[in-house]
Amino acid sequence: MLVRTVMLTLAVVTTTVIASPLSDAMAATSAPKTIGIWKSDFQRGSFSQSRRRRRQQRRRHDRRPMLGIKIGFNMANIGGDDADDVWLVFRDADTLASKVNTGNKVGYSAGVMGTFRINPLIAIQPEVNYTQKGYEISKKDSASTRTQIGSRSYVEVPVLLKLRFRPGRTIDPFVLLGGAFSYLLSSELKWTIHDSYGSPYTGYFDDLFDPLEKTEWSIVFGGGLQVMKAFSIGARYTVGLTTTVKSSTGVEVRNRVLTFMAGVSF
Secondary structure, eight states: OHHHHHHHHHHHHHHHHHHHHHHHHHHHHHHHHHHHHHHHHHHHHHHHHHHHHHHHHHHHHHHSOEEEEEEEEEEEEEESTTGGGHHHHTTOTTOOOSEEEEEOEEEEEEEEEEEEEEETTEEEEEEEEEEEEEEEEEEEOSSEEEEEEEEEEEEEEEEEEEEESSTTSSEEEEEEEEEEEEEEEEEEEEEEEEETTSSOEEEEESSOOTTBOSEEEEEEEEEEEEETTTEEEEEEEEEESSOSBOGGGTOOOEEEEEEEEEEEEO
16 A cells, blocks of 8 residues: 555656646747737738828828929911911911911920829819910912011910829829910011012011900810829920900911920929
8 A cells, every 4th residue: 555655656746747847848839929929910010000101191292282393395386267368467468379388386385383183183283384376377479489477475374184094103194184374475477578589578577466366265185294203294285265366357366386395393
């Protein structure tokens, strides 16, 4: 009986001594895994919150109004039912032409713009521009060739709807559509007559306002690319809706302008 009791006591002590280190080892092994899982979850949640904050800041930044400047050049001409009769407006009614050629008058355009975003895809873009319009027209008959160049300077105020296709990307295509109001600042007229009798004859009118309307309404449409949010390049076509000469002349002529521009916003 005494021997059995001693053997039992030794077995219990041996089991305890062996099991204790094994239990400690298992606990040491499993604890870091649990802590690692908790730490991983915490880091994942922190990163998600940080990304959400950056996205919100970017959206707030995208919604803020932007101002910019732009410059470009125009290829201007005239249109309308009476475009070929523009000679009559400038007292050249005695010209009997067998051929009429209409060319482009090259000028420049520069101004400032603002961009007010309604949502990531749609914005309103008002502008104030100085722009040069005009025409070049020549008439030829058997005796002479007459060339007339009209140059007009305007302050133009377009209000445009801007539709973006890839907002937030490095290259973001857009289209523009809207209307414009223009006020005439200056007007010049130059003509040249080439005939077979001698040297060309040149005439010049400065500040020619009498037959012209002071104001003009137009429709504007075009498009371009926004590069890295700050830079833009594009083209637009401006079509006059109202005549540029007074109704008393009996002639209806409208401006047509193709403009290429580059700008920077900040």
